[in-house]
Amino acid sequence: MGADLAPEEPAAADAPVDPSTGAPGVDAPRIEAAVREILAAIGEDPDRDGLVQTPSRVARMYGEVFEGMRMDAHEPLSVTFGDIEHQELVLVRDIRFHSMCEHHLLPFFGTAHVGYIPGARGVTGLSKIARLVHVYARRPQVQERITTQIADALMEELRAAGAIVVLEASHMCMSMRGVRAEGAQTVTSAVRGILRKGTTRSEAMSLIMRG
Amino acid sequence: MGADLAPEEPAAADAPVDPSTGAPGVDAPRIEAAVREILAAIGEDPDRDGLVQTPSRVARMYGEVFEGMRMDAHEPLSVTFGDIEHQELVLVRDIRFHSMCEHHLLPFFGTAHVGYIPGARGVTGLSKIARLVHVYARRPQVQERITTQIADALMEELRAAGAIVVLEASHMCMSMRGVRAEGAQTVTSAVRGILRKGTTRSEAMSLIMRG
Ligand SMILES: Nc1nc2c([nH]c(=O)n2[C@@H]2O[C@H](COP(=O)(O)OP(=O)(O)OP(=O)(O)O)[C@@H](O)[C@H]2O)c(=O)[nH]1
Numbered sequence: 001m002g003a004d005l006a007p008e009e010p011a012a013a014d015a016p017v018d019p020s021t022g023a024p025g026v027d028a029p030r031i032e033a034a035v036r037e038i039l040a041a042i043g044e045d046p047d048r049d050g051l052v053q054t055p056s057r058v059a060r061m062y063g064e065v066f067e068g069m070r071m072d073a074h075e076p077l078s079v080t081f082g083d084i085e086h087q088e089l090v091l092v093r094d095i096r097f098h099s100m101c102e103h104h105l106l107p108f109f110g111t112a113h114v115g116y117i118p119g120a121r122g123v124t125g126l127s128k129i130a131r132l133v134h135v136y137a138r139r140p141q142v143q144e145r146i147t148t149q150i151a152d153a154l155m156e157e158l159r160a161a162g163a164i165v166v167l168e169a170s171h172m173c174m175s176m177r178g179v180r181a182e183g184a185q186t187v188t189s190a191v192r193g194i195l196r197k198g199t200t201r202s203e204a205m206s207l208i209m210r211g
Numbered sequence: 212m213g214a215d216l217a218p219e220e221p222a223a224a225d226a227p228v229d230p231s232t233g234a235p236g237v238d239a240p241r242i243e244a245a246v247r248e249i250l251a252a253i254g255e256d257p258d259r260d261g262l263v264q265t266p267s268r269v270a271r272m273y274g275e276v277f278e279g280m281r282m283d284a285h286e287p288l289s290v291t292f293g294d295i296e297h298q299e300l301v302l303v304r305d306i307r308f309h310s311m312c313e314h315h316l317l318p319f320f321g322t323a324h325v326g327y328i329p330g331a332r333g334v335t336g337l338s339k340i341a342r343l344v345h346v347y348a349r350r351p352q353v354q355e356r357i358t359t360q361i362a363d364a365l366m367e368e369l370r371a372a373g374a375i376v377v378l379e380a381s382h383m384c385m386s387m388r389g390v391r392a393e394g395a396q397t398v399t400s401a402v403r404g405i406l407r408k409g410t411t412r413s414e415a416m417s418l419i420m421r422g
């Protein structure tokens with residue numbers, strides 16, 4: 001079990017669950033007060049009809065979009081099927097994901113393609129691959145880190161013989177502000193183990209690109 | 212000049228310009244303090260490398276995505292060309308826009324289609340139509356209000372004989388949280404003046420839908 005699979009932010013565990021909103025692990029009253037401050041600071045009236053509920057909605061929203069911080073990254077890959085004999089690539093393509101850019105707190109979203117070659121612990125459930133993506137995406141993140149974390153989890157947790165992860169995403173922080181580069185896509189990849197080598201690597205890539 | 216074209220949030224004018232960030236009209240230090248609060252409240256460490264600059268980036272981001280609050284909604288349509296004789300529909304289709312949902316402070320974005328039949332003040336510059344969309348979109352908003360405000364501005368400011376406005380948008384608050392309705396599009400429209408009547412209305416609609 002790799003040390004870098006331990007929760008990165010142990011502080012998260014201390015964050016209280018707010019019973020009124022049910023938002024797990026976020027301090028809702030503290031977020032609400034901060035959002036009222038932001039509304040006033042941009043020159044809005046936090047008490048006008050359309051905004052009066054905004055602080056509590058944003059608190060619930062953060063509880064949900066950052067739920068990955070409170071999820072156990074070990075859990076999805078703890079399920080394996082010893083009775084399935086398969087030594088070739090297993091690829092789950094086009095997993096839609098949403099994340100939040102930790103630099104601007106604006107969404108980025110797109111698709112993840114995740115493949116692995118089974119190793120010592122065999123194969124896992126297909127849905128567990130998608131769950132793994134969500135555990136890492138639903139946090140304040142950068143795209144490269146999600147990509148790396150998924151690949152490392154497959155290698156360390158599932159003891160895969162090889163892993164390949166490609167993420168394609170649009171970043172709102174690039175389209176709605178700053179350079180305003182509409183339609184730009186960011187592509188990141190991580191390749192591990194026996195998939196690093198020549199033909200298997202390019203074969204996996206072409207299976208991903210077929211999508 | 213219609214009363215509802217006056218700035219809706221007079222408080223905005225009082226918001227100071229922060230000289231260090233150049234973010235117009237937002238109180239950057241106040242936003243920065245609030246964003247640090249939010250990062251702590253979700254269970255993050257606001258001092259870790261990737262987050263230490265986030266409060267100031269978010270302050271600049273809000274200055275930019277809410278810049279419409281500080282813009283004069285009368286300005287775009289103040290430009291008219293008396294020498295252009297044209298009594299038929301002028302339609303600007305597929306104006307890409309970005310806005311922020313005032314309920315969740317998450318982006319929504321898509322395209323605006325704006326048409327009008329020139330009236331007492333004649334025609335305006337084509338780019339001014341796109342500017343008008345941005346003045347109203349770059350605020351905390353709901354899609355219906357942007358749609359209505361654009362149509363009303365054309366009628367009152369430009370003294371158009373008719374106006375038609377259609378907005379098609381994706382709301383991140385519907386895709387990344389809550390119902391998680393991926394790919395859902397919200398379409399809103401506003402029709403005014405002589406465009407309300409039978410054939411001109413359906414003709415304008417079909418010109419919009421051709422896009
Ligand atoms: N490598 C990488 N960079 C990212 C991600 N998200 C994200 O905002 N960035 C980048 O982080 C950088 C932050 O730069 P900055 O400190 O100058 O902030 P800024 O808002 O003024 O930058 P900008 O206006 O160029 O976007 C930007 O280049 C932005 O594009 C990501 O997931 N991966």
Ligand SMILES: Nc1nc2c([nH]c(=O)n2[C@@H]2O[C@H](COP(=O)(O)OP(=O)(O)OP(=O)(O)O)[C@@H](O)[C@H]2O)c(=O)[nH]1
Pocket residue numbers: 053057312313314315352353354355382384385389390
């Ligand atoms: N008509 C309209 N509704 C909007 C816009 N933006 C936006 O968030 N809404 C809606 O505002 C409502 C807020 O509802 P709510 O107070 O129950 O907040 P919530 O976050 O718990 O609702 P939700 O989970 O159903 O999205 C939601 O139905 C949301 O879809 C918009 O531009 N126009």
